[in-house]
Amino acid sequence: MIWCVRKEGHRSGFNLLATGPSRTGKTSAISFGIKCLGCLNFNFDTMNPCGTCKCCTLNHHLYGNDGWENVVDFLDEREAPTPVRYHYYPVDCTRLSEADLESKLAKIRVCNEYLRIVYLDEVHRLSRRFMDERLLKPLEDFRAIWIASSAYVKRDGDNGQSLDKMFQNRFTFRITTEIPSLDQLVIWLAERCHEWGIRVETPEVTLPRLAERCHQVPGMALQVLNKAHKRRSKLLTAVMVEEHTFDLDE
Incomplete structure (x- = not known):
């Protein structure tokens, strides 16, 4: 096109x-x-x-x-x-x-x-x-x-x-478009963190947990990455992942 x-x-x-x-x-x-x-x-x-x-x-x-x-x-x-x-x-x-x-x-x-x-x-x-x-x-x-x-x-x-x-x-x-697999989303999240300069606390644990909590919906996971990106430290933590409220009915 x-x-x-x-x-x-x-x-x-x-x-x-x-x-x-x-x-x-x-x-x-x-x-x-x-x-x-x-x-x-x-x-x-x-x-x-x-x-x-x-x-x-x-x-x-x-x-x-x-x-x-x-x-x-x-x-x-x-x-x-x-x-x-x-x-x-x-x-x-x-x-x-x-x-x-x-x-x-x-x-x-x-x-x-x-x-x-x-x-x-x-x-x-x-x-x-x-x-x-x-x-x-x-x-x-x-x-x-x-x-x-x-x-x-x-x-x-x-x-x-x-x-x-x-x-x-x-x-x-x-x-x-479709829902990615858990592994696909984890790889994609790692790429976005690298691209945006976000540091990840224990990435082998935090990123898979984020993928699980957002039900593998990329747009929902991005909400948490955006929060981390706005922090002065640009650090994504496991606590941030657990405390975020995912509105999956949006």
């Missing part, structure tokens, strides 16, 4: 749906993808954003400002003789009213040369109010790249509470 949009100039037809349990990396994966679409110094060899340009550091890739616009300049102008202008529309589906949805669609419907990136966060919340049906035609016809995240997909017995199959079929690409 990133190659087709940035190298070949596609403006639609490359919709992405990310599904999986809560706090297993859907938003992080989408954030990375949107950074790749907007990075001013994108590396096509490694397919990684630079992490330092305006597009990578302003966090508009998550929250935007309802029409944020920028010019994307490639490192090698021969690869893209004209810059790409784009509008980015993040949509919080947990609070979206029908009037808000119509207003968003009116803005996205406008036809010009701009690339439009629409991010539907927690899109399954729309199906509970039967608002997902309103998006079926725009997802197929509008000149935009649609990216959506959902903690649920349609299964037998859902009674319309999850994403309908017809809605899912509007997305060309699908990625699914």
Whole structure:
């Protein structure tokens, strides 16, 4: 998708749906993808954003400002003789009213040369109010790249509470996150501690215990790492792991 949009100039037809349990990396994966679409110094060899340009550091890739616009300049102008202008529309589906949805669609419907990136966060919340049906035609016809995240997909017995199959079929690409194994999460936590300069008290005990207490949900474990990172000592202790309250129903 990133190659087709940035190298070949596609403006639609490359919709992405990310599904999986809560706090297993859907938003992080989408954030990375949107950074790749907007990075001013994108590396096509490694397919990684630079992490330092305006597009990578302003966090508009998550929250935007309802029409944020920028010019994307490639490192090698021969690869893209004209810059790409784009509008980015993040949509919080947990609070979206029908009037808000119509207003968003009116803005996205406008036809010009701009690339439009629409991010539907927690899109399954729309199906509970039967608002997902309103998006079926725009997802197929509008000149935009649609990216959506959902903690649920349609299964037998859902009674319309999850994403309908017809809605899912509007997305060309699908990625699914899942709960890692205990060993996988321990390795990942050790890497994050090293990356963020967090020292770990008896890591062979503390990190496996953290993985157990958070029920192997990465986003929950990160809450404890964030606490340790904010401490002057940057020390993660066994006591911190045991005393933290994990709200697994979030």
